[in-house]
Amino acid sequence: MTEQYLRAELAHWRGAITGLSDLDTVAAPAAWAMLEDYLRLRLRERLERSIAVLAAEGSAIAVSLDVGESPDRIRERLLVLRRRYIEVETVVDFYGDAVNSRTNAALGAVLGGLDTLACDSMEIVLRPLGIEVPPALVYVDKGMGAAILRAGVRLWGPGGVSPVAAIKLTRHNLGHPTALFHETGHQVAALTGWVPQLADALHSVLAGGSPAVADLWPGWASEIAADVHAFVLAGWSPIPALARVVDGPTSAVHRIRIGDPHPPAWLRVMFNAQLCRAAYGAGPWDDLTRTWTLRHDPRRAESAGARVAMASLPMLPRLAETCLTMAFPAFGGRAITALADPGLVSPAALEAFELQAGPALLTSAHLARRRPLQVVALLTRDEPPDPARAAAATRRLHGWLAKLAPIPLPSAA
Incomplete structure (x- = not known):
């Protein structure tokens, strides 16, 4: 040589x-x-x-x-x-x-607003705990589901750790970007250490029943934590978008994948609907569960996942209640709902908020800073039945988000 x-x-x-x-x-x-x-x-x-x-x-x-x-x-x-x-x-x-x-200026402004919204969503839980809120970089990519590269994760090669929470949102869901709150939930759970505590709590709830079911649910704790975070921040709004993303053939929505931290899709949708039921009683989530039961009834599916679904179904109320009301060391000995109150985004609360805000809903800088998550929940709560109305709803949301871009980064108390 x-x-x-x-x-x-x-x-x-x-x-x-x-x-x-x-x-x-x-x-x-x-x-x-x-x-x-x-x-x-x-x-x-x-x-x-x-x-x-x-x-x-x-x-x-x-x-x-x-x-x-x-x-x-x-x-x-x-x-x-x-x-x-x-x-x-x-x-x-x-x-x-x-x-x-962000090369396109209009899309860049919307993504800048989503950066701010991502920080707002983390601040609600992290700031009372004295944990610094990491900056967020939201970007758009192809595919079905959102994703996050968490701040603080060690990256490949020299130079240290990820300096920001890099959050992927999918192009098809930009008009309903509530997956953002699920992804920031992963960051919050990592910074607080909630996942192992939640895994233990889920196992305790299920320990008296099927050992197989009790062993499976703790493995899904990271995704359940992120779903609960999205729920307490935005209520019902994230769930229809979630259902669209995880839907598929009945065999697929009941499939349990070894090592996959996601619960089977059917069980995940039913659990999220149960969170709504636990906090709000009856509502549009009941129609969703009926639709999904007709579409993917586990009694008609012969698979291990369908059997786990049937065994888990009676336990969903207790599981949801545990996630929402149990005090965890991760949250300073409080329940997550003591930090982020899902009552603020209940259907009744959002109707009252809309009436109170009136025409100022989309123009008030005060509302944008004081109640941004309620504004987003309100703007994404409905499922328009035709493309024209869906496009109008997207324009309304994006116009509001674009105004959030200049807002400063939140910080810990």
Whole structure:
């Protein structure tokens, strides 16, 4: 292996690192400009730090090559540099794609509002606990379901942890973006340590029945926690959108996937409807459960998942009550409903709020800051029966969200 060839290899990877350092080629300057200042600076600093570490490795290899380190050792270090480059490139491209979804100014303004709303949704639970609210970066992508890369998660390659909660919303659900509250629920649960406590509580509720059922539900605690978070913040509103996303053939909605933290779709929809029933009594969620029972009746399905559904069904009231009313150390010895009151987004409360707000609902900066989650719950509570009305509802929501973009990032108490 000639020194000349090694130098050419090293020059290639150092050149690639230099190219990666120009973040304005990763995402358009106009898209970066759509980010709130603090979010943009924090994200760019994280990416620049990762690239700087990589560049320093390349420089160190060059020095070693100049002073005569063995070709075999240089080759080993080059392979490490190449692997780390791919890791950093993956991180940079991930965030670059997320930022680039704001290239369109109108969509960028809506996503900026969703950034603010995401922080608002976390602040309600985290601020009374004295936990800092991480910044959020909401982006749009293809697919059926939303997702989150949590702030604080260690990323691939050098440079540290994720500096923001990066939340994917799907294009088809941008008119009903309530999955945002489920994803921020994952961040809240991680920061408070709620999931293992909830898993123990779910097991305790089910321990007297089927051992198989009692063993399954704790494994779903992370998704149940996120669903409960979405419910206490927005009430009924997130559930129709959830049902659309998880629907499918009857065999699929009852399927239990080993290692999957999501409950089977039918059981998940029934549990979410039970949260509404526990807090509000009768309502539109009853129509949803009837529809899903007619469509996917577990008594007509011959599968392990259907049997688990039937065994779990009588326990749903107790499970919902436990999630909503049990005091957890994660919340300072309080129930989650003591921090986020689902009564504020009940159908009756939203009707009264709409009447009180009147024409100011979409124009008042005071309401936008003091009651943003109620505004969103109100704007997304209905399911328009035709495309024209659905499009009008989306325009109304997006117009309001676009005005939220300049609002400062919340912080802990």
